[in-house]
Amino acid sequence: xxxxxxxxxxxxxxxxxxxxxxxxxxxxxxxxxxxxxxxxxxxxxxxxxxxxxxxxxxxxxxxxxxxxxxxxxxxxxxxxxxxxxxxxxxxxxxxxxxxxxxxxxxxxxxxxxxxxxxxxxxxxxxxxxxxxxxxxxxxxxxxxxxxxxxxxxxxxxxxxxxxxxxxxxxxxxxxxxxxxxxxxxxxxxxxxxxxxxxxxxxxxxxxxxxxxxxxxxxxxxxxxxxxxxxxxxxxxxxxxxxxxxxxxxxxxxxxxxxxxxxxxxxxxxxxxxxxxxxxxxxxxxxxxxxxxxxxxxxxxxxxxxxxxxxxxxxxxxxxxxxxxxxxxxxxxxxxxxxxxxxxxxxxxxxxxxxxxxxxxxxxxxxxxxxxxxxxxxxxxxxxxxxxxxxxxxxxxxxxxxxxxxxxxxxxxxxxxxxxxxxxxxxxxxxxxxxxxxxxxx
Numbered sequence: 210x211x212x213x214x215x216x217x218x219x220x221x222x223x224x225x226x227x228x229x230x231x232x233x234x235x236x237x238x239x240x241x242x243x244x245x246x247x248x249x250x251x252x253x254x255x256x257x258x259x260x261x262x263x264x265x266x267x268x269x270x271x272x273x274x275x276x277x278x279x280x281x282x283x284x285x286x287x288x289x290x291x292x293x294x295x296x297x298x299x300x301x302x303x304x305x306x307x308x309x310x311x312x313x314x315x316x317x318x319x320x321x322x323x324x325x326x327x328x329x330x331x332x333x334x335x336x337x338x339x340x341x342x343x344x345x346x347x348x349x350x351x352x353x354x355x356x357x358x359x360x361x362x363x364x365x366x367x368x369x370x371x372x373x374x375x376x377x378x379x380x381x382x383x384x385x386x387x388x389x390x391x392x393x394x395x396x397x398x399x400x401x402x403x404x405x406x407x408x409x410x411x412x413x414x415x416x417x418x419x420x421x422x423x424x425x426x427x428x429x430x431x432x433x434x435x436x437x438x439x440x441x442x443x444x445x446x447x448x449x450x451x452x453x454x455x456x457x458x459x460x461x462x463x464x465x466x467x468x469x470x471x472x473x474x475x476x477x478x479x480x481x482x483x484x485x486x487x488x489x490x491x492x493x494x495x496x497x498x499x500x501x502x503x504x505x506x507x508x509x510x511x512x513x514x515x516x517x518x519x520x521x522x523x524x525x526x527x528x529x530x531x532x533x534x535x536x537x538x539x540x541x542x543x544x545x546x547x548x549x550x551x552x553x554x555x556x557x558x559x560x561x562x563x564x565x566x567x568x569x570x571x572x573x574x575x576x577x578x579x580x581x582x583x584x585x586x587x588x589x590x591x592x593x594x595x596x597x598x599x600x601x602x603x604x605x606x607x608x609x610x611x612x613x614x615x616x617x618x619x620x621x622x623x624x625x626x627x628x629x630x631x632x633x634x635x636x637x638x639x640x641x642x643x644x645x646x647x648x649x650x
Contacts, residue, residue: 229350230365232422234372239415240301241373244336245380247308247408249491250388251329252473253484254401257394258314258321262606266470266599271326272333273595277588283338284584285438287345291430293580294419297342301416304335305409312405315398341587345580348571349424362568363514367506370563374502377495385488428579441578445585450640451573457636458566459589461522461629466597468529468622471605475615479536480545493553498560505561514565515572515637521562522630527555529619529626536612573640 311328535548608614
């Protein structure tokens, strides 16, 4: 009954909102639904193709390293466009095509894993291009201030986050149930391939849908040149708040990304979780995030978007703790239940990361070189996403590659995530001081 009531409230919310907010809600449903369908089970698909632990870590490393090579040129190119929507739609179409091709890796007689990693990397780069264009285009569609009616950036992002969380509940659970119900490995591989194709259809459908979303305040395009890049880089280096923000958030992401591959290894190798149980991890997290999203959205109106972010960062520390407790319990069923409950509880504050981090970024970017600034920021985060999962696996293997090594590694990340939350609070205090001094000038 509670789930039914929740669905009714979200349906009414969807109907009652402003048109631009609904359009961004549909964008969130299609994109996050597609990415969830295509990406949540990449490790499982790769394992079924024959991937070892090293190749699993390459699933994170290779796509992110390829993105690093292209982020700065993509940022400059986006700043040069009079209509960033075209870049956004092109990226969605290419991501769909590459996901579909990546799923065909199972048809190859040899080198299936590397073929999969290669085209998955291209799909990830395309999604990265979409994210860059989306973040740069959004302020043009929803300028700072109030839209017609009562909608503003926080309202639009809150609604979109709610829609994406609902999708993140439905898709992983459905995919996990389907994969578990299929008995043969051949059937499971075929199901994975169907999911990649469905994801491609959803991404291309969103490219068509996004043509309805038009800019209210388009940015002035910049010409692409080496001199322009030097100017943008010089201005960015003098933007101290942006530099401090990026370094602080980089450390947070490093501590977050470091256990991504280890998280799967802990679930699969030590907790013995099947597809349905694996899908319950994001589902439990999304339930708690969806239930707390409205609270964090209202809290933004009272405290702003910066201070509450520390709660989300600290909440992420409970993910390593959930693994530690889960794998330490001898009885597998009890260990899995403890892990799922603790992980879901730790996600209660995570909704404000989804809602607030992008808004915090918009407070420090250079408006004249918005896409370039965002691309530099994403480059830092992408570097962390590429390197840290490999570092996490290396630490785990260096400590022995066993259950005890996994516990020690996650204990370290548990502490460091609290350190990241503390560093963020120091940044916010510094940012408030700088803004107060600038206001006096």
